[in-house]
Amino acid sequence: MPPVINKDKCIRCGQCVDVCPMDVFYSSKKGETPVVRYPDECWHAEACALQCPAGAIDFRIPLTIMVPFRKLPHER
Amino acid sequence: METQKFSVEWRDTDFLCVGGGIAGLMAAINAAEQGMDCVVLEKADTRRSGSGGLGNDHFICYIPEVHGDYATFISDIMKLQNGDRLRQMGPEWAKSFFMKTWDIVRLWDEWGIPMKHDGGYYFAGHAVPGRTRAFLKYNGIDQKPILTKQARKRGVKIHNRAMGYELLLDDQGRAAGVFAIDTREYKAYVYRAKAVCLGTGAPNGVFPNANRGAWAMRTNPLNLTGDGRAMAYRAGAELCNMEMPGLHAGVKYFCRNGQATWEGVLRDRDGVPIGPFLEKPDPLYGDITMEVNKRHIESYTKSARSPVYMDMTGLSREQLDLMEHWLRQEGNSTLLRHFRQEGIDMIDTAVEFSTYVLKLPISSGIVFNGGSETCVPGLYAAGDEGYGGISGAAVTGWWAADSARAYAADKSLADAGQLRPKAEECLNLAEELCAREDGAHWLEARMAMENIAWDYCGDLRSHAMLEAGLAHLRRVHARARETLRAENPHELMYCLGMLNLFELAETMFLMADERRESRGQHRRVDYPLQNLMLDGKRHFIRKNGGEAVMSWR
Ligand SMILES: Cc1cc2nc3c(=O)[nH]c(=O)nc-3n(C[C@H](O)[C@H](O)[C@H](O)COP(=O)(O)OP(=O)(O)OC[C@H]3O[C@@H](n4cnc5c(N)ncnc54)[C@H](O)[C@@H]3O)c2cc1C
Ligand code: SF4
Numbered sequence: 001m002p003p004v005i006n007k008d009k010c011i012r013c014g015q016c017v018d019v020c021p022m023d024v025f026y027s028s029k030k031g032e033t034p035v036v037r038y039p040d041e042c043w044h045a046e047a048c049a050l051q052c053p054a055g056a057i058d059f060r061i062p063l064t065i066m067v068p069f070r071k072l073p074h075e076r
Numbered sequence: 077m078e079t080q081k082f083s084v085e086w087r088d089t090d091f092l093c094v095g096g097g098i099a100g101l102m103a104a105i106n107a108a109e110q111g112m113d114c115v116v117l118e119k120a121d122t123r124r125s126g127s128g129g130l131g132n133d134h135f136i137c138y139i140p141e142v143h144g145d146y147a148t149f150i151s152d153i154m155k156l157q158n159g160d161r162l163r164q165m166g167p168e169w170a171k172s173f174f175m176k177t178w179d180i181v182r183l184w185d186e187w188g189i190p191m192k193h194d195g196g197y198y199f200a201g202h203a204v205p206g207r208t209r210a211f212l213k214y215n216g217i218d219q220k221p222i223l224t225k226q227a228r229k230r231g232v233k234i235h236n237r238a239m240g241y242e243l244l245l246d247d248q249g250r251a252a253g254v255f256a257i258d259t260r261e262y263k264a265y266v267y268r269a270k271a272v273c274l275g276t277g278a279p280n281g282v283f284p285n286a287n288r289g290a291w292a293m294r295t296n297p298l299n300l301t302g303d304g305r306a307m308a309y310r311a312g313a314e315l316c317n318m319e320m321p322g323l324h325a326g327v328k329y330f331c332r333n334g335q336a337t338w339e340g341v342l343r344d345r346d347g348v349p350i351g352p353f354l355e356k357p358d359p360l361y362g363d364i365t366m367e368v369n370k371r372h373i374e375s376y377t378k379s380a381r382s383p384v385y386m387d388m389t390g391l392s393r394e395q396l397d398l399m400e401h402w403l404r405q406e407g408n409s410t411l412l413r414h415f416r417q418e419g420i421d422m423i424d425t426a427v428e429f430s431t432y433v434l435k436l437p438i439s440s441g442i443v444f445n446g447g448s449e450t451c452v453p454g455l456y457a458a459g460d461e462g463y464g465g466i467s468g469a470a471v472t473g474w475w476a477a478d479s480a481r482a483y484a485a486d487k488s489l490a491d492a493g494q495l496r497p498k499a500e501e502c503l504n505l506a507e508e509l510c511a512r513e514d515g516a517h518w519l520e521a522r523m524a525m526e527n528i529a530w531d532y533c534g535d536l537r538s539h540a541m542l543e544a545g546l547a548h549l550r551r552v553h554a555r556a557r558e559t560l561r562a563e564n565p566h567e568l569m570y571c572l573g574m575l576n577l578f579e580l581a582e583t584m585f586l587m588a589d590e591r592r593e594s595r596g597q598h599r600r601v602d603y604p605l606q607n608l609m610l611d612g613k614r615h616f617i618r619k620n621g622g623e624a625v626m627s628w629r
Contacts, residue, residue: 018121019121019123019124020120020121020124021120021121021124021125021126021129021297021299022120022292022297022298022299023120023237023259023260023566026260026564026566027564027566038566040291040292041292041298042292043292043293043294043297043298044293044330044410044411045129045130045407045408045409045410046130046407046409046410046413047123047124047129047130049409050130050217050409051124059410059413061410061413061414061417062290064287064288064289064290064293064329065287065290065293065329065330065331065414066329066414066418067327067328067329067330067411067414067415067418067420067427067428068328068329068383068427068428069385069418069420069425069426069427069428070345070383070385070425070426070428071424071425071426072343072345072346072347072385072387072389072426073346073347074347074389075387075389075424075425075426
């Protein structure tokens with residue numbers, strides 16, 4: 001579930017719904033907490049979080065896109 | 077079957093820009109400034125849509141006072157990533173393009189897109205140590221809201237959440253309008269226009285994503301489905317080099333364009349650099365290894381030598397903070413959020429890189445000239461439709477408006493009757509896709525197409541495989557047309573996008589079969605040599621009376 005909306009913080013302004021380029025909040029309405037209808041279509045670029053005036057959006061990073069990392073010998 | 081009824085609205089304008097990306101908005105701004113009535117049709121929302129939607133940070137440009145002699149500048153540029161595309165457009169085009177970039181830099185700065193860093197022009201990345209640095213670092217994160225505001229200020233009408241699907245031609249074969257669907261309501265629009273500009277961006281099909289399961293995590297946004305190319309092709313415009321796949325590399329699994337923002341050195345697990353260019357990070361140049369050969373990472377990994385890492389060790393904390401700033405300017409806020417969540421501090425931790433899978437590159441696209449004109453009268457194309465990059469989109473979009481204004485001056489809108497039959501055909505298709513009670517989801521169709529593209533026209537090609545693959549692709553395409561099903565207007569947008577991608581995949585197969593040589597990422601096992609006689613030539617395809625016709629020039 002990419003964007004995760006904190007219901008307590010959300011002021012239901014619908015700005016994330018307006019701006020999302022992928023329309024993952026499709027069918028959500030102003031005045032209601034947005035629903036992430038198409039989570040798999042998220043591009044993970046945070047248009048919604050940038051727009052949100054209430055800081056109500058967080059992200060759960062899907063397991064499939066976790067980045068592998070390592071300390072190289074000179075970094076240990 | 078109960079057809080889903082759409083309401084239809086006819087609208088008129090002088091100049092219709094399909095796609096409100098960088099190219100479309102710049103075309104609209106220039107057209108409106110010159111007094112044209114102008115509409116931008118955008119399938120998402122111009123404030124955040126497209127490849128530049130969440131920002132970019134490299135703007136290739138020529139600034140005389142910084143670069144000095146143009147001859148040295150262009151000779152260095154031709155050796156790198158942009159060289160092939162520039163060669164395709166020709167030296168005269170390249171020169172007028174670069175001369176125009178400087179104007180755009182000043183315009184954007186004036187409009188509030190910060191093009192300077194620390195009070196000056198700062199060029200870095202995509203460069204060979206010691207040679208010309210042509211990429212201006214800029215703060216692009218809010219470029220789209222700013223360009224949208226500039227367009228509105230000049231009276232441009234922005235029509236968000238509407239997808240252009242078909243070009244409508246008048247009875248003389250001129251571009252005279254567009255059929256579009258609303259992506260949120262059961263609604264269709266028929267636009268009449270004196271001139272049309274396509275700026276729908278880079279298709280991110282037709283090959284499968286390397287990262288299975290994360291099908292939306294592609295180098296470019298998922299909703300870029302090559303609509304402009306497919307519309308142009310169906311209308312008789314020329315496409316070129318559709319068989320020449322592109323390749324990109326970047327951070328592993330979190331697939332995205334923007335490799336040059338990373339300032340570290342590519343190293344193996346023992347810390348040995350995999351390329352010859354850098355021993356320690358150099359923010360001014362970046363490790364150009366990937367740009368010389370994007371497959372190098374893949375080959376390194378496949379030969380089981382080691383995974384390949386992007387290693388920032390050697391950057392000071394201040395330098396690393398600045399690199400993270402640029403990553404944010406390029407839409408990588410979530411990636412940085414992920415690093416924070418996982419406790420990855422790049423100061424002493426390297427992140428893995430990989431070569432991504434083949435894709436249709438921006439240089440495979442609509443053919444347009446120095447005025448951004450296609451061969452269909454009244455039809456223009458710009459940006460990633462056929463050239464690429466932020467400054468590429470800004471300049472070619474700007475030029476499209478100049479040409480369209482001159483062309484439209486003595487034209488009037490076509491009679492509605494001339495556009496109606498095609499518009500009705502499209503409407504029937506949309507209604508049918510929404511009325512089907514069961515059938516294929518667009519994603520099923522997409523995966524089918526991607527499997528076929530990869531298996532028969534992937535990284536090793538031959539006549540026998542291409543012929544068999546094309547036959548199967550056509551069967552699947554036909555069946556998709558009969559069975560695709562959209563549950564709502566959002567899914568309808570993707571169903572129509574799929575039909576467009578099928579069409580582009582077919583041109584790729586046809587052209588790959590016709591190109592009897594190996595070159596770049598087009599590798600024919602039955603024609604392993606490069607045919608030197610094709611050097612400097614472009615390969616074209618267009619529809620003539622329903623038949624695909626190919627040629628070389
Ligand atoms: C992550 C990332 C980083 C990048 N970094 C750089 C960089 O630093 N420097 C650089 O030069 N380039 C960079 N690029 C490439 C650059 O973003 C593109 O070249 C540029 O955005 C192209 O502009 P465009 O207007 O042609 O297409 P886009 O900006 O992609 O715009 C296309 C628009 O058309 C809309 N659209 C699509 N289909 C339809 C339709 N059928 N109907 C209506 N609207 C439609 C889309 O929603 C979108 O708004 C990067 C790309 C990505 C993805
Ligand atoms: S922008 Fe923020 S506050 Fe507004 S609806 Fe979306 S999550 Fe809620």
